[in-house]
Amino acid sequence: MSEIYDAVIIGAGPSGSTTAHYLAKEGFNVLLLDKFNFPRDKTCGDGLTPRALQILDDMGILDTINQVGYRSNKLELISPKGHTATAPLPKKENLCDYLLVIPRLILDNIILERAMASGANFQAPVRVMGVEQEGDTMFIKGEQGAKTITFRARMVIHATGANTKLLLTTGLLKKMPQMILTARTYYDGITSTDGAAQCRLDNVPLPGYGWVFPVSATSAGKMAAEHLSHMFAIGDFSVKQLAAFDKLLRKRYQQLFVLCDRLRLLYLNHLFVNHVVRAVARSEELMNLFMNIAVENQNVYRGLAPGTIAKVIFEGMPGR
Numbered sequence: 001m002s003e004i005y006d007a008v009i010i011g012a013g014p015s016g017s018t019t020a021h022y023l024a025k026e027g028f029n030v031l032l033l034d035k036f037n038f039p040r041d042k043t044c045g046d047g048l049t050p051r052a053l054q055i056l057d058d059m060g061i062l063d064t065i066n067q068v069g070y071r072s073n074k075l076e077l078i079s080p081k082g083h084t085a086t087a088p089l090p091k092k093e094n095l096c097d098y099l100l101v102i103p104r105l106i107l108d109n110i111i112l113e114r115a116m117a118s119g120a121n122f123q124a125p126v127r128v129m130g131v132e133q134e135g136d137t138m139f140i141k142g143e144q145g146a147k148t149i150t151f152r153a154r155m156v157i158h159a160t161g162a163n164t165k166l167l168l169t170t171g172l173l174k175k176m177p178q179m180i181l182t183a184r185t186y187y188d189g190i191t192s193t194d195g196a197a198q199c200r201l202d203n204v205p206l207p208g209y210g211w212v213f214p215v216s217a218t219s220a221g222k223m224a225a226e227h228l229s230h231m232f233a234i235g236d237f238s239v240k241q242l243a244a245f246d247k248l249l250r251k252r253y254q255q256l257f258v259l260c261d262r263l264r265l266l267y268l269n270h271l272f273v274n275h276v277v278r279a280v281a282r283s284e285e286l287m288n289l290f291m292n293i294a295v296e297n298q299n300v301y302r303g304l305a306p307g308t309i310a311k312v313i314f315e316g317m318p319g320r
């Protein structure tokens with residue numbers, strides 16, 4: 001029989017590898033599995049926010065990443081009609097005041113190598129097809145080429161990103177979520193951005209958006225490892241303990257998601273978005289709010305009442 005790992009993590013993207021690093025650092029016997037050999041590419045804008053950089057710093061790999069990434073310290077918001085609002089990245093205590101752009105082909109491999117240096121095991125290509133539980137043991141069944149392979153663990157972590165197949169198979173996801181269409185491409189010789197990361201609402205069907213990052217994923221992974229360490233420490237793997245992690249995630253991120261959802265509804269209207277961008281360009285407070293939303297900072301509402309935001313935006317609307 002194969003050895004029993006403390007945790008098997010399915011998916012070696014930023015979430016999986018970050019979780020593996022923190023668990024292995026605590027002395028847990030961790031196995032990371034991925035259906036691809038690394039380095040592997042992943043469709044992404046390649047932008048790292050100051051919060052993501054903070055975690056990478058905590059993992060001890062920020063210096064390495066700084067050497068290969070491209071720094072951008074300003075953001076530009078572009079309305080459907082071409083109005084622009086540009087500002088430097090907000091300065092926050094203990095956070096970098098720049099974004100880093102680094103192709104995922106490179107970034108994910110650096111994070112994976114960090115996890116392995118911390119003691120995590122890695123096997124690929126292994127496509128996990130199913131997860132079953134017998135008593136206290138989880139059985140992870142995968143395909144390695146033509147071979148079927150089974151691993152045993154006390155805990156399984158799904159870190160399979162936007163891929164829903166395994167979540168549906170295991171019943172963790174009841175139905176397929178609504179699909180959205182995304183695309184990523186690299187261009188040479190673009191000089192018009194002047195080093196700014198651009199959030200573009202022009203030439204896209206709203207509520208879609210585009211990002212342009214000048215080029216020369218992770219805090220959830222850290223939280224997952226902390227929660228899992230706690231579960232191991234108290235020896236409680238109950239559904240209640242797992243649900244506590246869900247609550248923790250919601251507490252940390254729900255406010256941001258709700259805010260983003262509301263904004264999405266607003267920017268269905270071209271005319272409105274044109275005015276928002278012009279209002280943002282005029283008001284330092286609004287500019288600060290939008291820049292914080294763009295880099296996913298928490299508690300972005302603080303100090304700015306929704307009424308004030310609406311007043312500043314609607315002041316410039318025709319007929320007001």
Ligand SMILES: Cc1cc2nc3c(=O)[nH]c(=O)nc-3n(C[C@H](O)[C@H](O)[C@H](O)COP(=O)(O)OP(=O)(O)OC[C@H]3O[C@@H](n4cnc5c(N)ncnc54)[C@H](O)[C@@H]3O)c2cc1C
Binds near residue numbers: 010034
């Ligand atoms: C167009 C686009 C632009 C984006 N731009 C940005 C950006 O600029 N900045 C940003 O922070 N985020 C951006 N994102 C989001 C970001 O890409 C994801 O949030 C991030 O990759 C999630 O990391 P993850 O580790 O959870 O999943 P992933 O990076 O997707 O990793 C999941 C891993 O699981 C593996 N896997 C899946 N199923 C199985 C299986 N059955 N068996 C074994 N292995 C499996 C996959 O091979 C993969 O390596 C963008 C996304 C898109 C689509």
